[in-house]
Amino acid sequence: MRRWNPRLALLCLFACSSLVCSSLAAAVPLAPPDPGIDALMQRYDGQVPGASLLVIKDGQPAFRRSYGLAVLEDGTPVTPATNFRLASVSKQFTAAAILLLAEDGKLGIDDPLKRWLPSLPAVADSMTLRQLLSHSSGLIDYEDLMDPADSRQVHDIDVLHLLEKQDRSYFAPGSDYRYSNGGYALLALIVGKASGTDFASFLRQRIFLPLGMNNTYAHQDGVDEVPNRAYGYSQIDGRWQRTDQSTTSAVLGDGGIYSSIDDLAKWDAALYDQRLLKASSLQLAFSPATATKEADVPFYGFGWRINGDALWHSGESIGFRNVIVRYPKQKLTVIVLSNRNEPEPYALAIDIARRWLDAAR
Structure with a gap:
């Protein structure tokens, strides 16, 4: 039996070129079974929608295993290279794109929103990009504005058109917190305007490819193909049924990225330097920008929830439940990606993290 070699895994996940990385990735063995962790992951194992789990400690993969199926219909198993729809875990990439453009001098974090999207109504006059990033703009939820009888998928530009008709907000910009998917859809449009390219291409050229995240995409039907794709499922009347897409699944800025634990390991590494x-x-990105009044989320930064030493974000979409939890001071990260409608894996990730956090005390 091949022995788990963290040093080889580290070379593959963080340091190799894309060509070398693609060949080494297949050779990197999974972690051996761990009764404690495998028991926590048991619901994902077998002929059911599955999950990938990665624990990174001190820059090395401390635990890396996958469970269950990526595609129920043909029995395709989940592997560390399986790409899941990240849902709102995508927001950290949208925020990073805005920060990159600010570094480039193409925009300012405190730019008025209407400098970039002038078609918005007067209620947006005092809204800023900073407020979109930190969910403090007061924008109306675009999901509540959609026609329930219309089964067509909406895109980021459609979110703008919906909000153009709403000259009202939940509160005065900057005065409160309300989680806003629409704000991040608008940020994706602004990335496109400021960069001179589209949002998905900017992410690919400025974030994914430079970091070696070669199989990560802001997915657009008819434009790209997601390799090693997991499809989403929901348990309905006791049976797993495919529920991979909803009418909001084509909105990119708030949740349209597909990635794997192996690619996200490279993202995690880039956040340390x-x-x-x-x-x-x-x-x-990592500093409290808005107080949230939520128990597990005292503060929100730019694309990150902040709870003490932990930076984290969950992602919930039809057929997918994901979470990334980072403890930068302890150099510990736990990532759980799953292609099912329940449960939300935040509590699971915290339970797994405790093994390493308790050992360090």
Whole structure:
């Protein structure tokens, strides 16, 4: 039996070129079974929608295994290379794109929203990009504005058109917190305008490819193909049924990215140094920007929830439940990606993290 070699895994996940990485990735063995962790992951194992789990400690993969099926219909198993729809875990990439453009001098974090999207009504006059990033703009939820009888998928530009007709907000901009998917859809449009390209291409050229996240995409039907794709499922009347897409699944800025635990390991590594973003930009992303009044989320930064030493974000979409939890001071990260409608894996990730956190005490 091949022995788990963290040093080889580290070479593959963080340091190799894309060509070498693609060949090494297949050779990197999974972690051996762990009765404690495998028991926590038991519901994902077998002929059911599955999950991938990665624990990174001190820059090395401490545990890396996958469970269950990526595609029920043909029995395709989940592997560490399986790409899941990240849902709202995508928001950290949207925020990073805005921060990159700010570093480029293409926009300012405190730019008025209407500088970039002038078609918005007067209620948006005092809204800023900072407020969109931190969910403090007061924008009306675009999901509540959609026609329930219309089964067509909406895109980021459609979110703008919906909000153009709403000259009202939940509160005065900057005065409160309300989680806003629409704000991040608008940020994706602004990335496109400021960069001179489309949002998906900007992410690919400025974030994914430079970091070696070669199989990560802001997915657009008819434009790209997601390799090693997991499809989403929901348990309905006791049976797993495919529920991979909803009418909001084509909105990219708030949740349209597909990625794997192996690619997200490279993203996690980049958040410890300045290979992608300057230290000042990372500090903006990871610093409390808005108080939320939520038990597990005392503060929100830019694309990150903040709870004490933990930076985290969940992603819930029809057929997918995901979470990334980072403890930068302890150099510990737990990532759980799953292709099912329940449960939300935040509590699971915290339970897994405790093994390493308790051992360090």
